[in-house]
Amino acid sequence: MALRRDIYGLFENVVGPENMSDDPAVLQSYMYQPFGAKEGVWADISPAAVILPASTEEVVAIAKICNRYGIVFKPMSTGWGMHNLPGVEGAVSLDLRRMNRILEIDEKNMYAVVEPHVICMQLQVEAMKKGLNCHIIGAGSNTSVLASATSVVGYGPDGLSMGFSGRNLLGVEWVLPTGDVLKLGSLGADSGWFCGDGPGPSLRGIMRGWEGAWGGLGVFTKCAVKLFHWNGPPELEMKRTPPNYVLKEPIKFFKVALFSFPTIEKLAEAALQLGEAEIGWFVSRLSPSFVGLQMASGANYVATWNSGMLQEMLKYAFLFVIFANSEGEFEYQQKVLAQILEDTGGQTSPISETKEMQELTATAVIKVDEVTRSCFRTTGGFNTSFGAMDTVDLAMSQIKAGRELKDRYI
Numbered sequence: 132m133a134l135r136r137d138i139y140g141l142f143e144n145v146v147g148p149e150n151m152s153d154d155p156a157v158l159q160s161y162m163y164q165p166f167g168a169k170e171g172v173w174a175d176i177s178p179a180a181v182i183l184p185a186s187t188e189e190v191v192a193i194a195k196i197c198n199r200y201g202i203v204f205k206p207m208s209t210g211w212g213m214h215n216l217p218g219v220e221g222a223v224s225l226d227l228r229r230m231n232r233i234l235e236i237d238e239k240n241m242y243a244v245v246e247p248h249v250i251c252m253q254l255q256v257e258a259m260k261k262g263l264n265c266h267i268i269g270a271g272s273n274t275s276v277l278a279s280a281t282s283v284v285g286y287g288p289d290g291l292s293m294g295f296s297g298r299n300l301l302g303v304e305w306v307l308p309t310g311d312v313l314k315l316g317s318l319g320a321d322s323g324w325f326c327g328d329g330p331g332p333s334l335r336g337i338m339r340g341w342e343g344a345w346g347g348l349g350v351f352t353k354c355a356v357k358l359f360h361w362n363g364p365p366e367l368e369m370k371r372t373p374p375n376y377v378l379k380e381p382i383k384f385f386k387v388a389l390f391s392f393p394t395i396e397k398l399a400e401a402a403l404q405l406g407e408a409e410i411g412w413f414v415s416r417l418s419p420s421f422v423g424l425q426m427a428s429g430a431n432y433v434a435t436w437n438s439g440m441l442q443e444m445l446k447y448a449f450l451f452v453i454f455a456n457s458e459g460e461f462e463y464q465q466k467v468l469a470q471i472l473e474d475t476g477g478q479t480s481p482i483s484e485t486k487e488m489q490e491l492t493a494t495a496v497i498k499v500d501e502v503t504r505s506c507f508r509t510t511g512g513f514n515t516s517f518g519a520m521d522t523v524d525l526a527m528s529q530i531k532a533g534r535e536l537k538d539r540y541i
């Protein structure tokens with residue numbers, strides 16, 4: 132449904148003609164999503180126009196025009212998922228790519244203030260220069276820090292040491308659906324960005340609850356997120372070319388290992404014990420295709436995959452990374468881990484001991500840059516069995532059910 136020309140003109144007055152479009156070719160480029168099926172998928176509903184605001188003031192002005200004329204608006208940060216598109220005809224998409232600045236990194240209080248289009252990799256590079264690091268969601272380092280913190284899910288395998296995006300969220304600037312600006316946490320009391328709750332009752336639950344409102348509650352224009360201690364080098368120097376690039380030098384007190392277990396129950400027991408022992412930096416139930424990628428490329432990868440060897444070897448496996456602050460802590464964590472493996476029948480896979488695997492996997496887990504290749508290469512869709520954002524017990528029963536379904540139907 133086309134936007135009335137006079138209303139189009141009002142939006143244009145806010146952002147300038149070069150920052151708005153309703154050209155069908157441009158709109159179509161927003162409607163495609165490469166994941167989900169081998170050939171990708173197309174959205175059923177096109178936005179009526181795409182608008183690119185550059186500031187909170189411009190977002191406010193757009194929201195007010197939308198309210199005056201009864202137009203639905205939907206924000207997107209990096210637009211990784213179809214869910215960033217409007218679900219009704221006649222709505223406008225707000226593409227926030229021009230709001231891409233890291234506004235502050237507070238080294239002492241360990242937080243960063245970001246705009247919506249700051250991606251995790253951008254923040255990680257700047258944070259590492261100051262001995263800090265940020266949580267990166269499993270979808271990868273090309274996603275928006277702010278979108279995960281304020282609006283959608285927020286988990287990833289480094290959550291073992293760096294938490295969940297929703298809990299890492301501190302002060303927030305929020306343009307409500309009405310166009311009013313609300314400041315949450317300490318920011319609301321003009322006291323800076325350091326705290327996500329108060330003054331008075333916290334609105335964090337209303338803002339995102341467990342999973343976020345997926346763009347249904349206005350536009351978050353700035354937020355602060357917690358940063359974490361980084362014991363590695365201030366700059367990650369790489370060798371070789373992407374996607375096979377690796378760290379030039381190994382990182383001290385950093386060890387990657389791949390473990391497999393005799394049964395899913397034993398894997399669950401090990402996961403629980405690791406949680407109780409509070410050791411580890413990164414944990415991920417492994418997709419065999421991820422390991423396959425580290426071992427082989429191109430035609431070799433297909434041959435390795437078709438042999439079924441990886442799928443069998445990694446039936447009940449996970450990748451576990453220790454990254455300690457000192458030699459003593461490194462030794463302690465390894466001892467605890469060895470005890471847990473002994474108790475649960477876990478075996479270290481010989482593949483993970485190779486120099487090649489250590490190098491490639493260390494790079495992938497620090498930068499979280501392997502997701503699209505490892506998840507989608509074999510089928511075009513997610514190729515792992517289901518997981519769950521719940522207790523270990525529930526996750527295990529979902530994994531079992533997912534496996535059975537896939538074995539039967541795929």
Ligand SMILES: Cc1cc2nc3c(=O)[nH]c(=O)nc-3n(C[C@H](O)[C@H](O)[C@H](O)COP(=O)(O)OP(=O)(O)OC[C@H]3O[C@@H](n4cnc5c(N)ncnc54)[C@H](O)[C@@H]3O)c2cc1C
Binds near residue numbers: 212213214271286345
């Ligand atoms: C292949 C794949 C893997 C994924 N894996 C994970 C994962 O491991 N962990 C995880 O947490 N999520 C995952 N997701 C879900 C989700 O896509 C990501 O959380 C998302 O990528 C977050 O960043 P983004 O910038 O791409 O968000 P976008 O796609 O731009 O937006 C995500 C949602 O948030 C809303 N939104 C974005 N910016 C704002 C804003 N400034 N104000 C208000 N609302 C906003 C959008 O309307 C949309 O509904 C995955 C998605 C895909 C397709």
